[in-house]
Amino acid sequence: MKQMSSSHMDNIPSTPGKFKMEKSSYIQRCKHSSSVAKLTFFVFLSLILVFFFKSPSTSSSSSASQYSASSSISSDLSRRSLKTSSWGGLAWEKRVRSSARIRSRNGFSVLVTGAAGFVGTHVSVALKRRGDGVLGLDNFNDYYDPSLKRARQALLERSGIYIVEGDINDAPLLKKLFELIPFTHVMHLAAQAGVRYAMENPSSYVHSNIAGFVNLLEVCKSANPQPAIVWASSSSVYGLNTKVPFSEKDRTDQPASLYAATKKAGEEIAHTYNHIYGLSLTGLRFFTVYGPWGRPDMAYFFFTRDILKGKSIPIFEAANHGTVARDFTYIDDIVKGCLGALDTAEKSTGSGGKKRGPAQLRVFNLGNTSPVPVSDLVSILERLLKVKAKRSVMKLPRNGDVQFTHANISFARREFGYKPTTDLQTGLKKFVRWYVSYYGSVKKTDQ
């Protein structure tokens, strides 16, 4: 097994494709046409297009994705932002090759999807640091503040990692990347995350976590060589289970949110592609990952922001004042788990879309094994921030949250020595240090 790298980044500084307006062909045609009628038609069409893409329903801040150069215009509700960037060309190919170049003996070349995301950024840096070739892919959607994703991108650029701007639903783009680079591995972290947001924008979950995953697997199964794939599942697949700690052997057929259901679907889809095409697939069930460069939609992150702002913190509790708790897992431990899973992933067995023999299929819990009540999380933040939180205790809403998570990690420990070492107090201290350095120490931070 390769050496695992610890990826401290506390002091340094997922997904439909991009839409490219085919303006040029229209412009060409207009130039060569003397017909006033055609010109009028063009102006009219342009106005409709402009109206369509500026209209709040399609370009408002809460949709999930960008549309790819090759994907068609869709009325998919999951769109969060539309961009007109494109990929291709010699300079672009050079950047792709340079980023994916392996710099150590027996190194991997890894395509990291969701590379501008929280876990994706940390994993990419860790891989690069040990000499693997890393190419990122991200659609930079605005599910949360894209400027944070851009800052992570800048961080990766400084490590020599290029992030291709594109979407996992963009098959021509993915095919092109596999044509350029014989990736040994795919670290698939692009996804529509967040448990509660699934009620607001369900189609974004289907689009990224199901359609996008299938699209990626379609391209991987036809690639030659086929890569081994490690991908992000979720602790949420345990749903309404009450037996703790959660073991990989437990049932996962009672998801409490659409997010959980799409991750569970991903696990079944992984089974199918492993079975039919011989793809090596490893799913990682992450347990509430937190840390520097984290996701602003997660409780520890926006609690920090709101405590500093003097805003009240909604703390959920279950029926009869039942404790709501999470097995919060620090990002560096998760990175070690991801690298461990990559290092022990066996090769896919198929080629050219044909299975040649049985392939590896695994699922691991990556948690911390010590659940902490949400109210204790707030107490730790109060101490670290030296500000008293305005607590507003409320009933756990029926929007997908489960009461309790707790990982049994013995399988990951056995297979690749996974052993989390960061407790919540230590991890949050690093998070707060990063938060203050990133957003400034002013209490009334506004992000």
Ligand SMILES: O=C(O)[C@H]1O[C@H](OP(=O)(O)OP(=O)(O)OC[C@H]2O[C@@H](n3ccc(=O)[nH]c3=O)[C@H](O)[C@@H]2O)[C@H](O)[C@@H](O)[C@H]1O
């Ligand atoms: O392990 C996962 O698979 C998931 O982990 C994460 O989900 P969760 O564990 O739900 O994290 P997060 O929202 O931070 O809520 C934390 C706690 O605060 C409580 N919570 C939340 C909001 C609030 O206003 N009040 C509150 O008490 C809430 O009830 C909960 O007890 C990822 O977001 C998700 O993408 C997925 O990866």
